[in-house]
Amino acid sequence: MTYLQALVLALIQGITEWLPISSSAHLILFPALAGWPDQGLAFDVAVHVGSLMAVLLYFRADIAAMARDWGRSLVTRRLAGEARLAWAVLFATIPVGLAGLAFKEQVEGVMRDPHVLAWALIGFGVLLWGADRWGRRVRTERQLTWKDVAVIGCAQALALIPGTSRSGITMTAGLAVGWTREAAARFSFLLAIPVIVLAGGLDAVDVVRGEAGQPLSLLAVGFLASALSAYLCIWAFLAWIRRIGMGPFVIYRIALGLLLLAVF
Template sequence: MDLLQIIILAVVQGLTEFLPISSSAHLILVPVFTDWPDQGLSFDIAVHLGSLGAVLYYFRRELAEMSRDWCRSLQRRQLVGESRLAWAVLLGTIPVGLAGLALKGLVENEWRSPVVIGLSLIGFGLLLAWSDWKHKNGRDEHSLSWKDVAIIGCAQALALIPGTSRSGITMTAALFLGLSREAASRFSFLLSIPVIILAIGLEVLTLLGSDEVVEWGSLLLGTILAGLAAYLCIHYFLAFIRRIGMQPFVVYRLLLGMVLLYLFW
C-alpha cells in the first residue's frame, strides 16, 4: 500500500463508520473506482481499531459509569443507575451477531456488488429521510424500553446489507421510536462498540488462518488516521445534528446510489 491509499482508506473508514452513509459501501467502492489492490485483513483490523479507540475515548465517562453500574447490577440482581443503558447496548447487539453468523456467506460474496449498494443507499436513505421528518424531538436514550431496544437491535441486523449503514439504520429506528436526533445518534454510537469488537474478533480469527504479510508501519498510520477522523466525526456530528438534521446525508446517499445504478446496472 502506498501512502495515498493508506490515508484515503483510513479517513474514509473513520468518517463513514459513524455517519449514516455506510462505511462498508465506501470501502467496497474505493477499489472499484481505483486500481488499488485490496488493502487486506490486517489493514481492515487496524482502521477498525482506530474507530473503536475514538468512540471509547469520546464516551469514556459514560462508559465508565455504565461499566461500574453494570457490575453492580450483576451483584444486586437488579438495575442500578446506568446499568439499564449498558444492558440495552449489550442486548441490542445480539440480533446483528446472530444474523452475521447466519448470513456470513451472502454478506461476503453475493451482496458485495455496486448494484446492491446503490439500491440500499437509496432505499434506506429514503427511510432515514422519513424518520427524520417524523421525529418529535422528545425522548432520550435513557427512556428506551426493552421493546425499543429489540426493535433497534433487529434494525441493526439490516446493516449487514452493504449500503444500508449501521449508524443510519439504528438512527432511523430510534427516530421512529420517538428519540431526539441527539439521543438516536448517541445510542447508535454506543451500539457500535460491541459490533466493532465482534467485527475485529472475526477478522483476527480469519487473519490467523492466512499467510498475509503484516506491514506494521502502514497499520499504525492507518489506526491513527482512522481514529482521528472518527473522533472528529463523532464530535462535530453530535454538535450540529440538531440544526442540520439528517437531510444532507439523505441527499448524499440518493446521489451516490443513483450514480452507482447508472454505472453498473
C-alpha cells in the same frame, strides 16, 4: 498499497463509520473506482480498531459509568444508574450477532454487488428521511423501553446488507421510536462498540491464521488516521446534528446510489 492509499482509506473509514452514509459502500467502491489493490483483511482490522479507540475515548466517562453500574446490577439485580443503558446495548447487539453468523457467506459474497449497494443507499436513505421528518423526537436514550431496544437491535441486523449503514439504520430506528436526533446518534455510537469488537475479533482470528498482508508501518498509519478522523467526526456530528438534521445525508445517499446505478 502506498502510504497515501492507506491514509485515504483510513480517513474514509474513520469518517463514514459514524455518519449515516455506509462505510462499507465507500470502502468497497473507492478502491474499485480508483483502481487500487485490495487493502487486505489486516488493514481492515487496523482501521476498525482505530474507529473503536475513537468511540471509547469520546464516551469514556459514559462507558465507565455503564460498566460500573452493569457490574453492580449483577450483584443487586437492580437497574440503577447506567445499568439499564448498558444492558440495552448488550441486548440490542444479539440480533446482528446471530444474523452475522447465519448469513456471513452471503454478506461477503453476492451482497457486495454494486446494485445491492445502490438500492440499499437509496432505500434506507428514504427511510432515514421519513423517520427524521415524522419522528416525535421527545425522548432520550435514558428513557428507553425494552420495545425500543428490540426495534433498534433488529434494525441493526439489516446493516449486514452493504450500503445500509449500521449507524444510519440504528439512528433511523431510534428516530422512529420517538428519540431525539442526539439520543439516536449517541446510542448508535455506543451500540457500535460490541459490534466492532465482535466483527474485528473474527477478522483478527483470520489474520492470525494467515498472512498479515501489509507491513506494520502501513497498518499503523491506518490505525492512527482512522482513530483521529473518527474522533473528530463523532464530535462534529453530535455538535451539529440538532441544527442540520438528516437531510444532507439523505441527499448524499440518494445521489451516490443513483451514480452507482448509472455507472454499473
